[in-house]
Amino acid sequence: MNLLWWRRVLSLTKKELLQYSRDIILVIATLYFFTGEVFIGGKGVSFDLINAPIGYVDYDQSEASREWLNKLRQPYFDVKGSIDNDKDAQHYLDNSSLLGVMEIPHNFQNDLLKGQSTDISFQLDASNVILGNLANSYVSLSNASFNQEWMLKKLKINDIDEMESPSVDAKKMILFNPEGKSSWFMAISEMMTVMTLLSLFLTAAILVKEKERGTIEQLSIAPLTPFQILLPKILAVEIILLIGVALSLFLIVIPVFEVPFQGEFWLFFLVSAVYIYAMSGLGIFIATVSKNLAQVMIVSIILIMPIVLLSGAFTPPEAMPEWEQPIVHFSPLYYYINMGFGIILKGAGLNLIWTDLLSLFALGTVLFIFGISQFRKQFEN
Amino acid sequence: MMNLQTVLTITKKEMLEIWRDRVYFIMAFVFPFIMILILGFGLSFDVEKMPFAVLDYDNSDQSRDYSYKFISSRYFDYKGSIDSVKKADELINTSKVRFVLVIPPEFSKNIINGYSAEVQAQIDGMFNYRASVVSGYISAINANYNSELIQQWAMKSQGMTSQAISDLISPVSLETRYLYNNELKSIWSTGTGLIVLVMLVSPAMLAALGVVREKETGSIFNIYASTASRSEFITGKLLPYIAISYINISILCLLALWVFQAPFKGDLSVLLVANFFFVASAAAIGVLISSFVKSQAAAALISMLGTMIPGIMYSGLMMPVASMSSEAVIEAHAFPAMYQLEVIWGVFLKGQGWPELWLNILILSGFLILLWLLAVLRFRKRVNG
Numbered sequence: 015m016n017l018l019w020w021r022r023v024l025s026l027t028k029k030e031l032l033q034y035s036r037d038i039i040l041v042i043a044t045l046y047f048f049t050g051e052v053f054i055g056g057k058g059v060s061f062d063l064i065n066a067p068i069g070y071v072d073y074d075q076s077e078a079s080r081e082w083l084n085k086l087r088q089p090y091f092d093v094k095g096s097i098d099n100d101k102d103a104q105h106y107l108d109n110s111s112l113l114g115v116m117e118i119p120h121n122f123q124n125d126l127l128k129g130q131s132t133d134i135s136f137q138l139d140a141s142n143v144i145l146g147n148l149a150n151s152y153v154s155l156s157n158a159s160f161n162q163e164w165m166l167k168k169l170k171i172n173d174i175d176e177m178e179s180p181s182v183d184a185k186k187m188i189l190f191n192p193e194g195k196s197s198w199f200m201a202i203s204e205m206m207t208v209m210t211l212l213s214l215f216l217t218a219a220i221l222v223k224e225k226e227r228g229t230i231e232q233l234s235i236a237p238l239t240p241f242q243i244l245l246p247k248i249l250a251v252e253i254i255l256l257i258g259v260a261l262s263l264f265l266i267v268i269p270v271f272e273v274p275f276q277g278e279f280w281l282f283f284l285v286s287a288v289y290i291y292a293m294s295g296l297g298i299f300i301a302t303v304s305k306n307l308a309q310v311m312i313v314s315i316i317l318i319m320p321i322v323l324l325s326g327a328f329t330p331p332e333a334m335p336e337w338e339q340p341i342v343h344f345s346p347l348y349y350y351i352n353m354g355f356g357i358i359l360k361g362a363g364l365n366l367i368w369t370d371l372l373s374l375f376a377l378g379t380v381l382f383i384f385g386i387s388q389f390r391k392q393f394e395n
Numbered sequence: 396m397m398n399l400q401t402v403l404t405i406t407k408k409e410m411l412e413i414w415r416d417r418v419y420f421i422m423a424f425v426f427p428f429i430m431i432l433i434l435g436f437g438l439s440f441d442v443e444k445m446p447f448a449v450l451d452y453d454n455s456d457q458s459r460d461y462s463y464k465f466i467s468s469r470y471f472d473y474k475g476s477i478d479s480v481k482k483a484d485e486l487i488n489t490s491k492v493r494f495v496l497v498i499p500p501e502f503s504k505n506i507i508n509g510y511s512a513e514v515q516a517q518i519d520g521m522f523n524y525r526a527s528v529v530s531g532y533i534s535a536i537n538a539n540y541n542s543e544l545i546q547q548w549a550m551k552s553q554g555m556t557s558q559a560i561s562d563l564i565s566p567v568s569l570e571t572r573y574l575y576n577n578e579l580k581s582i583w584s585t586g587t588g589l590i591v592l593v594m595l596v597s598p599a600m601l602a603a604l605g606v607v608r609e610k611e612t613g614s615i616f617n618i619y620a621s622t623a624s625r626s627e628f629i630t631g632k633l634l635p636y637i638a639i640s641y642i643n644i645s646i647l648c649l650l651a652l653w654v655f656q657a658p659f660k661g662d663l664s665v666l667l668v669a670n671f672f673f674v675a676s677a678a679a680i681g682v683l684i685s686s687f688v689k690s691q692a693a694a695a696l697i698s699m700l701g702t703m704i705p706g707i708m709y710s711g712l713m714m715p716v717a718s719m720s721s722e723a724v725i726e727a728h729a730f731p732a733m734y735q736l737e738v739i740w741g742v743f744l745k746g747q748g749w750p751e752l753w754l755n756i757l758i759l760s761g762f763l764i765l766l767w768l769l770a771v772l773r774f775r776k777r778v779n780g
Contacts, residue, residue, distance in 0.1 A: 130566075133568050185516070
């Protein structure tokens with residue numbers, strides 16, 4: 015690999031960048047993906063329970079029942095009001111105008127005053143599992159706090175500490191994102207999804223374009239090895255996407271969503287570069303099997319869906335079915351997500367992530383060699 | 396007026412073309428099938444088997460008893476005990492565990508002497524939904540342990556009966572009944588909900604590529620020069636994609652029943668009608684997109700942008716419309732996906748029928764008419780555009 019070899023690679027890289035910059039739609043799409051898309055992802059989607067519409071059937075109409083209902087707090091719940099009977103409650107649940115209905119029995123207050131325990135039933139629309147989980151958990155907390163207050167009132171004690179009984183107080187520390195902001199998680203994972211999408215698509219698109227226009231014939235008779243033809247294209251994609259991820263990080267993720275960047279910037283960019291390398295191998299493969307851009311797009315989407323969804327971003331691998339767990343390790347995004355979140359939110363250094371980085375590099379190399387060997391084959395035919 | 400004969404001729408030509416491009420043809424059917432299987436099994440919001448570790452400074456019977464409450468829970472997966480804070484940080488930083496339970500040295504002493512002891516749960520807050528569900532589980536397990544403690548204590552020192560104690564410490568018990576999905580199985584809601592996402596993306600993309608391909612190859616000039624009107628061309632072009640997509644969505648609905656084992660409680664006729672309007676609207680979106688672009692690459696990119704993102708973000712699939720920001724709520728209502736998702740969940744899980752869903756169907760048909768009109772108006776039988 016002498017100087018001439020490198021000069022050829024560099025001038026081809028320059029050609030790729032020039033060609034890319036002249037396709038205005040592609041440039042605008044890339045910019046939009048890295049900024050607008052990340053912004054929408056962080057802003058628009060949250061996994062919080064906010065203003066869930068709740069109704070109640072209060073058969074008791076007592077002070078105690080009102081006190082219990084008052085525990086259902088904003089911003090989680092929006093208590094819409096009282097419902098007369100079960101039938102109406104069922105009706106509101108069936109047509110989805112309420113998420114849940116509390117039913118407070120007759121004699122609620124009497125039972126409590128007599129010191130007998132009583133039940134409140136909570137009918138919850140669980141067709142959306144996220145909402146179901148969260149709503150149940152918040153209502154349980156409200157109920158627990160009602161119970162505690164009632165017990166203390168009954169024992170005429172003001173503070174739980176005055177009661178000289180053993181108890182365990184579980185203090186929960188939410189690390190890395192103490193306020194539980196969805197926007198942090200969503201913006202970062204959206205940025206990584208965009209990286210995935212573009213590293214696959216751009217590589218494949220650049221290659222297939224040559225095929226469609228027939229300029230690949232020129233390249234194949236040039237004094238260049240397949241590796242020398244492919245390397246500049248991947249370098250160009252690396253440059254474009256690293257600039258893109260920097261824009262996304264410094265224009266959107268950090269200033270707009272106030273994500274605290276705990277780790278080292280250089281490490282994040284290194285990890286990103288390795289990730290692009292890994293994905294570009296797949297991109298070459300896609301370009302080899304496709305005849306035109308339409309096919310590139312369809313194959314890309316088929317590949318991208320499992321890569322994104324099996325990455326563990328939304329579903330942690332441990333919660334997947336047994337047979338799916340090993341597959342996770344074949345998704346390059348799995349490593350990128352682990353390392354990316356590790357560096358950005360958790361401040362992980364090279365000493366913690368080097369195994370993941372090596373795995374990603376190894377996986378990338380396998381994909382890359384596979385891509386090149388397939389690419390070479392098409393010249394032989 | 397449209398001439399049915401012309402429309403059918405264009406449809407026939409389009410069908411032949413799809414049939415002869417084997418890659419395209421196979422993709423048209425395989426694509427939704429693969430997507431739903433992978434997504435259905437892969438996208439789960441069940442928070443179960445969360446890996447955790449215990450850092451026990453106390454190492455007593457009491458502390459082991461306490462941590463056993465967590466180890467035996469089906470929501471958690473015990474990864475072993477560790478002996479230093481450094482190790483705890485490392486495990487959390489590398490996502491090997493999702494939380495670490497720290498039990499301080501004075502734990503058993505405090506409990507035996509009747510004081511309150513403090514433990515700490517360090518939870519990975521990376522994904523806030525997971526963190527809040529885990530935090531809820533921890534509270535519940537802890538509360539359970541506490542009531543056992545108080546019960547033992549009160550029986551010994553106050554001489555109360557166990558019934559009296561439980562009446563005292565938990566006067567109100569909450570009984571949650573999960574309607575429509577009583578085991579809170581995430582696959583029932585995602586497995587059926589994903590039909591909406593897949594069948595929004597796939598018809599739009601197929602239809603957009605189908606029209607733009609003619610532009611790229613130049614065969615569109617035949618249409619420009621023919622007697623077929625704009626509406627005849629658009630309708631003829633749409634029909635094969637609607638037919639393919641209708642077959643696909645029917646297969647996906649059957650998959651939801653057989654593979655994901657979702658129940659079907661509602662009115663089948665509502666589903667069949669809604670499916671038609673939905674896939675037809677999705678295909679019309681594709682044709683509309685194709686009128687803005689010249690190359691297949693741009694068609695594919697924009698139809699993906701224009702369907703996948705609203706389909707995931709603003710349909711209510713990942714996040715309920717009620718908790719969206721106000722701009723997002725507008726975007727959700729401006730897109731057919733939300734209405735179709737209500738229909739799908741309504742008929743599969745909630746047992747709804749025409750009385751609850753007629754408006755959704757009306758809106759979906761409105762989308763189809765509007766999108767078809769826009770596509771016809773945008774389409775120009777002129778060479779320079």
